[in-house]
Structures are given as structure tokens and as C-alpha cells.
Amino acid sequence: MANRCLCCEQPLEEEGRYHPKCLKALWGKATAPKISFAAKDLPEKVTTSTDHMSISGVQAKALVRLNRDSGELEFAPTGSTHILKPEPNEYPDLPAMENACMVMAETIGMNVPPHGLFPLSDGRLCYIIKRFDRTEDGGKIQSETMYQLLGSTDKYEGSLESIGKAIRAHAENVGLDTVDFFERVLFCFLIGNGDMHLKNWAFLIRDKKASLAPAYDFVSSKVYLKKETDSALMISAKKNKLKRSDFERFAAYLKIDSKAAANSFEKMKNAREKFRELAIFSELNPSKRQDLEDVLAERFKRLFS
Numbered sequence: 364m365a366n367r368c369l370c371c372e373q374p375l376e377e378e379g380r381y382h383p384k385c386l387k388a389l390w391g392k393a394t395a396p397k398i399s400f401a402a403k404d405l406p407e408k409v410t411t412s413t414d415h416m417s418i419s420g421v422q423a424k425a426l427v428r429l430n431r432d433s434g435e436l437e438f439a440p441t442g443s444t445h446i447l448k449p450e451p452n453e454y455p456d457l458p459a460m461e462n463a464c465m466v467m468a469e470t471i472g473m474n475v476p477p478h479g480l481f482p483l484s485d486g487r488l489c490y491i492i493k494r495f496d497r498t499e500d501g502g503k504i505q506s507e508t509m510y511q512l513l514g515s516t517d518k519y520e521g522s523l524e525s526i527g528k529a530i531r532a533h534a535e536n537v538g539l540d541t542v543d544f545f546e547r548v549l550f551c552f553l554i555g556n557g558d559m560h561l562k563n564w565a566f567l568i569r570d571k572k573a574s575l576a577p578a579y580d581f582v583s584s585k586v587y588l589k590k591e592t593d594s595a596l597m598i599s600a601k602k603n604k605l606k607r608s609d610f611e612r613f614a615a616y617l618k619i620d621s622k623a624a625a626n627s628f629e630k631m632k633n634a635r636e637k638f639r640e641l642a643i644f645s646e647l648n649p650s651k652r653q654d655l656e657d658v659l660a661e662r663f664k665r666l667f668s
């Protein structure tokens with residue numbers, strides 16, 4: 364069986380662990396950065412929030428950039444171009460989980476920044492994603508999370524309808540972003556991502572025009588937390604026991620016409636086999652691969668049978 368690329372998770376024809384074009388998209392050149400630090404060397408985390416049993420807030424992350432002269436990856440509190448998320452002790456394989464989920468999103472055409480898995484000096488894989496709020500020449504693009512925009516004080520407090528409303532009120536291209544948002548909501552339900560709180564949705568603002576930021580932080584939290592809710596935020600006034608009719612009502616609330624909503628459901632349904640393949644051939648350990656496939660099976664059944 365061919366090795367798979369640690370970025371796109373598709374088979375590799377060549378030697379090594381990456382497609383050159385995947386490295387190019389992520390680093391601007393076809394070589395992987397040298398990483399001479401381990402998770403324990405990460406700069407100390409500034410915030411902690413343990414009031415919720417959730418994956419976010421537990422995880423350390425680092426702002427990094429590639430030093431073009433030395434080829435080394437370095438910490439960059441300012442001037443970073445990428446975000447690095449190591450494997451938390453509490454959640455084994457989380458980087459591989461995030462990479463697999465982001466690849467799934469890409470296969471259905473979602474806007475996903477370049478990302479991949481890279482070994483730290485201790486051999487453990489971390490997940491790295493290119494920042495979508497930086498230009499190629501290091502400039503800043505304003506981004507605003509829904510937590511900021513809605514003036515929230517609790518990222519788990521609120522509804523997906525309120526995000527839909529914000530998109531309607533502020534997005535430059537309401538129709539496009541609304542369907543995109545709806546499809547991300549369906550997708551997150553299907554992969555068992557119950558952690559899409561207000562800080563995991565954002566706008567990018569360019570020339571005073573807002574658009575939904577690319578996707579980030581897609582993980583199947585359900586694989587790790589058996590009691591995880593179906594949704595981090597309310598949808599049709601609930602977070603659990605979501606059914607197809609809840610999502611249909613949600614689409615109607617978002618003013619997506621029924622034909623377009625049906626297309627979105629169909630798109631998800633058609634991705635079933637691809638998602639299975641990506642779960643099974645992912646970098647997850649075999650038992651987690653199966654756990655992910657089990658979550659997918661249960662969710663697809665709930666939405667499509």
C-alpha cells in the first residue's frame with residue numbers, strides 16, 4: 364500500500380512523506396521545515412479555560428514561521444505565518460484527527476487553508492495550518508470571530524441562527540456565505556464535531572467587506588468525548604438529538620431555498636465513501652480510525668436514512 368501524503372492524505376507516488384505541491388502550498392517551497400523543538404518547548408500558553416469539558420482551551424498552540432535562511436521552523440510571537448498545534452497528552456492523535464477532518468472538508472470543496480502534519484523533534488506529529496489572516500508579504504488581514512462580533516462572554520452561549528443572522532447582516536456575498544455556512548454545519552454534524560463554538564466561526568474583513576473566513580478547527584470531538592453534544596451552539600433551540608428536520612428548518616431560517624438545501628444534503632450524502640476512505644487511511648491509530656468511521660456511520664444514518 365502506497366504511503367500517503369501527510370498534508371492531503373492522498374497516495375504518494377514519490378519517496379518521502381509529502382507531495383511537493385502540498386509543501387509548496389503550505390511553505391512556498393517544496394521542502395519540509397526542520398523542526399528542532401518538541402511540544403514541551405512550546406512557549407507557555409496564556410489562557411486557560413477549564414469550565415467546559417471540551418477540547419478547545421486545553422490545547423497549547425504556537426505561532427510560528429519558517430526561517431527562509433536556515434530552513435528551520437521558529438516561534439514567532441509577532442510576524443507569524445502559521446499556527447502549530449501539538450498532540451495534547453489528554454487527546455492522543457488529535458493532530459491526525461484535525462488533518463483528516465480538514466481533508467474531508469476539502470474533498471467537498473470547502474475553503475480550507477493549506478495544512479499538514481509534521482514531526483516535532485520528539486517524533487510526535489503536530490498539526491500546522493497556514494494563517495488566513497496574513498498576506499503573502501506579511502501584511503495583516505482583519506479577522507473577527509463571531510464571539511467578538513456578537514459581543515459574547517461565553518463562547519458556548521448562542522445559536523447557529525445568530526451566526527446566520529450576522530452573515531445576513533454583514534457579508535458582502537450573503538447567498539454564497541450562507542450556503543457555505545449551512546454546509547459547514549451539516550459537515551460538522553456528520554463528522555461529530557460538537558465543538559464549533561463562537562470562536563470557531565469568523566469573518567475576514569477586506570476593504571470593509573466581510574466574508575466568512577476559511578474553515579478551521581474541524582475535529583471529531585465526539586470520538587474523544589462520549590458525552591459530546593451534537594452541536595456546541597443551539598440549532599432549532601437544541602444542542603442534541605438533532606434530526607434531518609432540524610437542519611431543514613435551519614436552512615429555511617437561513618433563507619436557503621429548498622432546492623439549494625437539497626443540493627447541500629446531496630453533496631454530503633455523496634461524500635460518504637470518500638469520508639470512509641479518509642478515516643481508514645488517515646494517520647490516526649487503527650482504533651481511532653474505527654472510532655471515527657463509527658461516528659461517521661451513525662451520523663450519516665441519522666441524516667440520510
Ligand SMILES: Nc1ncnc2c1ncn2[C@@H]1O[C@H](COP(=O)(O)OP(=O)(O)OP(=O)(O)O)[C@@H](O)[C@H]1O
Nearest residue numbers: 419420422476492493494495496508562563579580
Ligand atoms: N488558519 C488560521 N488562520 C488565522 N487564524 C486562525 C487559523 N486557525 C485558527 N485561527 C484563530 O486561532 C484561534 C485558535 O485556533 P483553533 O480554533 O484552531 O485552536 P483551538 O485550540 O481549538 O483554540 P480555541 O480554544 O481558541 O478554540 C481561532 O479561534 C481563530 O481565531
Ligand SMILES: [Mg+2]
Nearest residue numbers: 419562563580
Ligand atoms: Mg477553536
